Amino acid sequence: MKIGYLQFNPDFGKTDKNREQIQNKLENIKADIVVLPELPVSGYFFSTKKEAEILAEPIPGPTTNMLQKISLKTGTYFVSGILEKSNGNLYNSAVLISPEGPISTYRKTHLFYKEKEFFQPGNDYFIVDIKGVKIGMLVCFDHLFPEAARTLALMGAQIICHPSNLVLPEIAQQTTRVRALENRVFWIMANRYGSETKKGKTNTYTGKSQIIAPNGKIIHQSSAEGDELYITEIDPEDALKKNITELNNVFEDRRTDIYIN
Numbered sequence: 001m002k003i004g005y006l007q008f009n010p011d012f013g014k015t016d017k018n019r020e021q022i023q024n025k026l027e028n029i030k031a032d033i034v035v036l037p038e039l040p041v042s043g044y045f046f047s048t049k050k051e052a053e054i055l056a057e058p059i060p061g062p063t064t065n066m067l068q069k070i071s072l073k074t075g076t077y078f079v080s081g082i083l084e085k086s087n088g089n090l091y092n093s094a095v096l097i098s099p100e101g102p103i104s105t106y107r108k109t110h111l112f113y114k115e116k117e118f119f120q121p122g123n124d125y126f127i128v129d130i131k132g133v134k135i136g137m138l139v140c141f142d143h144l145f146p147e148a149a150r151t152l153a154l155m156g157a158q159i160i161c162h163p164s165n166l167v168l169p170e171i172a173q174q175t176t177r178v179r180a181l182e183n184r185v186f187w188i189m190a191n192r193y194g195s196e197t198k199k200g201k202t203n204t205y206t207g208k209s210q211i212i213a214p215n216g217k218i219i220h221q222s223s224a225e226g227d228e229l230y231i232t233e234i235d236p237e238d239a240l241k242k243n244i245t246e247l248n249n250v251f252e253d254r255r256t257d258i259y260i261n
Contacts, residue, residue, distance in 0.1 A: 001133060002031040003159065003186070004231035007209040007222045009194035012043030013055060019066050026067075031076050031231045032131055035190040037209075038081035038140045038165040039092065045196035045203045049090070052118045056085035059095055064102045072099040077130050079137055079188075081163035089120045094137045094163050096128055104128050109148065112141035127155045133236040140164040143172045143179065143189075153183035154251065158239035162189040166206045173208050173221070181216030184250055185239045193225045214239050 006025055010018045018041045026034065038044065041063050042055040057063060059082065067078045077098050084093040084105065092108040092115060107122025108115075125148065127134045136152030138160060143149070152160055160179070166172050172189065180187040193207035210221040211232060222228045242249050 001033070001131065001236050002231055002233050003033045003188055003211065004029075004031050004229065005035045005188050005190035005209050005211065006040075006227075006229050007037070007191060007193065007207060008040070008227045009192060009205075009225075010037075010040050010043055012045060012196050013051075014043075015041050015055065015062070018043075019063060023066060023070060025227070025229055026070050026076075026078075027073065029070075029074055029076055029229065029231065031074075033077045033079065033135065033159065033161070033188070034229075034231070035161045035188045036078065036080040036163060037190045037192040038094075038163040039083050040081055040163075040192065042083040043196060044165045044192075044205075045198050045201075046118055047198045049118050052083065052090055053085070056083045056090050058085055059093070059102050059105055064095055064097055067097045068099065068101050071097055075099065079135075079161040079163065081139060081165075090118055091122065092119045092139060093122070094139050094161065096130075096135070096137065096161075098130075106137040106139065108139035108142060110141045110145055115141075125151045125155065127152065127157055134158050136160045138162050140166065140172075143175050146179065146182070149179040149183055149185075153185055157183075157185055158236045159186045159188065162187060164189055164191040164209075166191050167203055169206050170208075173206075173210060176210070177212050177216045177218065180212040180214060182250060184214040184242045186214060186234055186236070187212040191222075214241070
């Protein structure tokens with residue numbers, strides 16, 4: 001299976017320009033699954049909830065329609081961050097898009113910092129079967145909570161797709177390696193780079209998107225800045241091998257009888 005990610009630098013609020021940039025980079029790709037960053041069309045650093053509401057969109061909507069057209073042309077499935085508007089609420093979401101359109105939407109369950117002022121949290125985890133491979137989704141700050149990745153892995157996830165807008169240098173680049181290792185899954189972290197400034201405050205995004213193997217090793221990592229569309233081929237069956245040694249299995253050796261919930 002060919003998997004990959006797109007790292008780039010969206011312009012805040014310039015939705016048409018960002019969609020055009022995404023389309024130009026993806027319209028001729030050859031891959032099975034490609035992950036985009038968190039909120040790659042709207043931008044991230046909102047001054048007010050009203051500003052977020054103006055940039056939000058439904059699913060299906062302009063962004064999912066654009067990605068569906070590319071998917072129909074290339075056969076690629078996309079996992080993209082999206083500023084979702086639904087029933088009067090805003091969600092920081094990840095949407096899985098096929099040639100037939102949006103398949104499923106994951107809403108970020110762990111809201112970071114002032115996201116709590118703008119978004120409602122999601123409340124569930126789930127797995128989607130893509131070309132016979134089980135896919136799970138998380139968004140950015142979810143990486144810091146091992147229970148989230150473990151839940152997806154226990155559900156059968158072989159690949160975790162992770163749209164991100166990371167601002168804490170090097171942390172997620174480490175934790176995602178650990179999450180991949182402790183769950184024996186592939187991990188695709190698509191991060192953005194660049195910065196956004198509002199009212200004298202600046203968010204600087206860390207880049208270094210990466211794909212991790214089930215043994216925790218980095219298959220590929222991008223630089224801290226610069227666009228990159230990276231595709232690689234993996235064997236998803238490797239994520240079904242949960243043994244660390246002949247006598248140790250990361251799931252079977254769990255002591256759920258003594259853990260604190």
